[in-house]
Amino acid sequence: MYSYKWDTNTGGYLLTTQTGKFVANEIRPVFAEELSLTGLGKQFMYDKNELRPLLWAQRNIYLLNGEKVAQLNGTKYGQPLSPEYFFEGKLKLVPVDITAMVSNNSEIMDIVVADAKKRVKELYDKDIGRCDTTYIAFSGGKDSIALLDVCNRVLPLSVPVIFSDTDMELPDTYKVWEEIQKRYLEREFYKATSESSALENWRRFAPPSRTIRWCCSVHKSTPALMYLKSKLHKTSIKVMAFVGVRGEESLSRSFYVDSTDGAKNASQLNCMPILDWGAHELWLYIFANNLLLNCAYRKGLTRVGCLMCPESSEKYEWFVDKAYPRLLKPYKDIIIETSSKNFTTTKEKTNFVGSLNWQARKSGAVLKETLTNPLEDINGLIVTFQSPHFSKDLFYEWVKTLGTVVKERGSECQQLKLPNTLDNGIPFSFNAPYTGGGTVTFEFRDATEKEMLLPIIRSFLHKVSACVACRSCETECGVGAITFKNSKIKIDGTKCVKCRKCYEIDYACWRFKSMYKSENEQNKMSGINRYNNFGLRENWVSALTDLGSAFFPWNENHPLGKKMVESASAWFQQACLVEDKTRKLAPLYELFKKYGSDYSLGWDFIWVALANNAVLVKWFVTATEFEKPYMIEQLSGLLGESNPSLGQSTKEGGLAALKDMLTKSPLGGKGAVTLLEMKGKTLKNITRKTKDVDPFTILYGMYLIARKAERGSFTIRELLTADSESVFISPLVVFGITPETFKRQCQGLASKFPDYISTTFTHGNDGLTVFSQKYNTEDIIAIALGE
Numbered sequence: 212m213y214s215y216k217w218d219t220n221t222g223g224y225l226l227t228t229q230t231g232k233f234v235a236n237e238i239r240p241v242f243a244e245e246l247s248l249t250g251l252g253k254q255f256m257y258d259k260n261e262l263r264p265l266l267w268a269q270r271n272i273y274l275l276n277g278e279k280v281a282q283l284n285g286t287k288y289g290q291p292l293s294p295e296y297f298f299e300g301k302l303k304l305v306p307v308d309i310t311a312m313v314s315n316n317s318e319i320m321d322i323v324v325a326d327a328k329k330r331v332k333e334l335y336d337k338d339i340g341r342c343d344t345t346y347i348a349f350s351g352g353k354d355s356i357a358l359l360d361v362c363n364r365v366l367p368l369s370v371p372v373i374f375s376d377t378d379m380e381l382p383d384t385y386k387v388w389e390e391i392q393k394r395y396l397e398r399e400f401y402k403a404t405s406e407s408s409a410l411e412n413w414r415r416f417a418p419p420s421r422t423i424r425w426c427c428s429v430h431k432s433t434p435a436l437m438y439l440k441s442k443l444h445k446t447s448i449k450v451m452a453f454v455g456v457r458g459e460e461s462l463s464r465s466f467y468v469d470s471t472d473g474a475k476n477a478s479q480l481n482c483m484p485i486l487d488w489g490a491h492e493l494w495l496y497i498f499a500n501n502l503l504l505n506c507a508y509r510k511g512l513t514r515v516g517c518l519m520c521p522e523s524s525e526k527y528e529w530f531v532d533k534a535y536p537r538l539l540k541p542y543k544d545i546i547i548e549t550s551s552k553n554f555t556t557t558k559e560k561t562n563f564v565g566s567l568n569w570q571a572r573k574s575g576a577v578l579k580e581t582l583t584n585p586l587e588d589i590n591g592l593i594v595t596f597q598s599p600h601f602s603k604d605l606f607y608e609w610v611k612t613l614g615t616v617v618k619e620r621g622s623e624c625q626q627l628k629l630p631n632t633l634d635n636g637i638p639f640s641f642n643a644p645y646t647g648g649g650t651v652t653f654e655f656r657d658a659t660e661k662e663m664l665l666p667i668i669r670s671f672l673h674k675v676s677a678c679v680a681c682r683s684c685e686t687e688c689g690v691g692a693i694t695f696k697n698s699k700i701k702i703d704g705t706k707c708v709k710c711r712k713c714y715e716i717d718y719a720c721w722r723f724k725s726m727y728k729s730e731n732e733q734n735k736m737s738g739i740n741r742y743n744n745f746g747l748r749e750n751w752v753s754a755l756t757d758l759g760s761a762f763f764p765w766n767e768n769h770p771l772g773k774k775m776v777e778s779a780s781a782w783f784q785q786a787c788l789v790e791d792k793t794r795k796l797a798p799l800y801e802l803f804k805k806y807g808s809d810y811s812l813g814w815d816f817i818w819v820a821l822a823n824n825a826v827l828v829k830w831f832v833t834a835t836e837f838e839k840p841y842m843i844e845q846l847s848g849l850l851g852e853s854n855p856s857l858g859q860s861t862k863e864g865g866l867a868a869l870k871d872m873l874t875k876s877p878l879g880g881k882g883a884v885t886l887l888e889m890k891g892k893t894l895k896n897i898t899r900k901t902k903d904v905d906p907f908t909i910l911y912g913m914y915l916i917a918r919k920a921e922r923g924s925f926t927i928r929e930l931l932t933a934d935s936e937s938v939f940i941s942p943l944v945v946f947g948i949t950p951e952t953f954k955r956q957c958q959g960l961a962s963k964f965p966d967y968i969s970t971t972f973t974h975g976n977d978g979l980t981v982f983s984q985k986y987n988t989e990d991i992i993a994i995a996l997g998e
């Protein structure tokens with residue numbers, strides 16, 4: 212990516228041979244439509260019909276020859292704007308001399324474009340041999356329009372362009388879609404759409420959120436993959452997709468490498484040849500080649516996405532609402548209708564939608580209609596599940612992914628025959644009363660069978676409770692056992708190999724995940740103020756290493772107060788410094804004893820342990836984003852949003868403990884997992900930071916979550932997702948490790964410690980195993996101690 216400087220001769224900019232990074236500081240051209248639409252134009256004199264850019268903008272700041280001339284404040288859905296100007300009187304705007312700007316930059320742009328073309332070819336040649344097909348992804352945005360043009364110069368004409376129409380696209384995007392096909396007449400274009408409408412799915416699944424993005428699977432990747440599968444007449448495919456992703460767009464994307472295999476979808480290899488392009492380079496390419504421009508940009512939208520998106524900003528929704536009046540209303544209505552909140556005034560509703568709190572939803576707990584786990588009754592080897600959400604049809608369809616149902620002749624008895632077994636199977640009965648729902652009872656034959664099957668059956672019952680045939684599972688199945696008929700899922704038991712890849716979505720079903728409400732959520736969260744407002748402090752760890760087992764119980768000579776020792780008891784157990792209940796010193800204690808209470812590796816171990824064991828930290832790491840500062844009031848709002856029935860004092864107590872821990876331990880500060888901004892002695896905001904951790908931390912974290920999950924094998928995809936309901940929180944989520952770095956570190960660990968970890972990252976696989984039957988976290992600490 213080249214740098215740029217403003218050019219008063221053209222009103223545009225000149226690329227310079229310096230390289231630079233512009234994350235979150237993208238520039239964009241500002242057109243007459245935007246000035247009129249926002250009312251900003253009042254102070255400017257300009258031709259309302261001018262097609263060339265009149266200004267440039269960086270976020271909400273408007274620039275003329277690099278000088279700030281105006282700023283838009285308060286761009287929030289449903290709120291009036293307040294423009295601010297930085298000049299006196301009225302300012303006449305002269306259009307940018309695009310022709311001269313393009314010509315002045317052509318030398319450097321030739322290099323940028325040649326590099327991108329070369330990269331397209333390299334990426335294609337490198338991996339096409341192991342892919343069944345390839346396509347150019349099209350979204351109608353500026354990046355995808357430029358990407359298509361670059362790819363068109365290099366890729367064979369047989370490579371089609373696929374537009375995944377989410378049914379929530381901006382009206383201008385549909386216009387671009389019609390037009391773009393006329394520009395590349397020799398190439399095949401295909402529009403992939405879901406069978407059900409976006410609004411229908413918003414009602415069935417409840418609105419998507421940043422962590423529950425069912426919409427991307429149901430309306431984007433699934434339709435495209437289903438199309439390619441049917442085109443190739445194949446049940447399992449490996450696809451190479453050229454996508455217009457750029458690192459400058461967001462901080463998380465700036466960590467990407469330009470080819471990622473299976474990071475978002477196991478069957479897809481993403482190639483990003485313009486990953487390094489800055490917006491200033493992209494705009495030059497668009498102007499130089501007279502490419503189509505989505506009119507949404509002319510209206511002031513900084514990006515082109517869905518009308519209502521869980522990732523969009525307040526500003527984006529303001530512009531969508533203004534540019535396409537009334538189109539947001541149906542989505543807004545569903546956000547209100549599905550929320551468990553009682554709104555009394557229109558203002559409350561507008562604020563709720565405008566504040567974008569609905570995007571922060573982590574589970575179904577804040578919804579009016581929810582799905583819960585079945586009631587479970589375990590009586591020795593007989594286990595009964597009961598739920599008002601069970602459907603008999605779904606039970607007998609999805610049960611084929613567990614085994615074969617065998618009926619005894621002339622009897623009502625049924626058995627679930629597991630694959631590769633010779634016996635008759637596990638007796639079970641399914642009863643569905645007329646009132647709806649159902650009860651299912653399994654009679655396991657021994658304790659090992661029960662232990663092995665119970666977690667699988669629990670996942671299977673999520674599908675039985677919630678499946679509405681969104682087809683996401685169909686794309687996961689490698690043998691084509693899942694089909695879709697009359698809006699229902701059909702499983703071909705003879706084809707199904709019981710691999711349960713279709714269970715890999717968190718909670719085994721998108722809809723269940725989206726609407727799931729834990730039964731005991733309230734009880735769990737109420738534990739967040741058990742720390743007497745104290746956090747885990749470094750000087751407590753120091754006192755523990757001094758006192759050893761004499762730290763508990765408290766006595767009058769103790770260096771800490773009685774309430775502190777009570778609090779330390781909870782924190783130390785959750786941090787794995789002492790053992791549960793017995794409070795016996797745990798091996799992690801030895802690490803601090805040997806290397807001191809500020810030992811950085813030890814605190815990384817503590818952080819991953821707390822993220823898994825302490826409900827407060829678990830909430831914090833799953834509810835907040837990396838690199839985004841949160842004010843304490845904002846955190847309080849988020850905590851209240853995800854746990855509406857939590858009392859004010861509980862919330863305050865929990866947050867006080869969190870603040871105390873971050874300010875008084877190596878978990879907060881420069882180079883730590885959180886960055887703290889102080890105003891005097893008061894903590895103003897907290898930013899979670901990504902951290903390059905020692906491979907030992909990864910190994911420790913993997914053994915820790917293996918104990919939680921009661922298994923040792925994981926896929927990277929499942930390690931990437933987490934919310935406050937997840938059984939475990941992986942080191943990837945805790946430290947913000949990118950999948951590529953994680954893979955590299957795991958491979959390094961596997962070659963150094965083959966007895967402790969193995970990986971299968973080749974040929975599109977993303978599995979790793981830790982040998983939790985043989986070893987545990989204590990063994991990892993022993994290695995760290997050099998024993």
Ligand code: SF4
Pocket residue numbers: 674677678679680681682683684685700716719720721722723
């Ligand atoms: S079970 Fe699969 S296909 Fe059915 S709704 Fe859930 S994710 Fe979609």
Ligand code: SF4
Pocket residue numbers: 612687688689690691692693702706707708709710711712713714
């Ligand atoms: S993914 Fe596996 S378990 Fe699921 S239907 Fe296909 S073969 Fe069966």
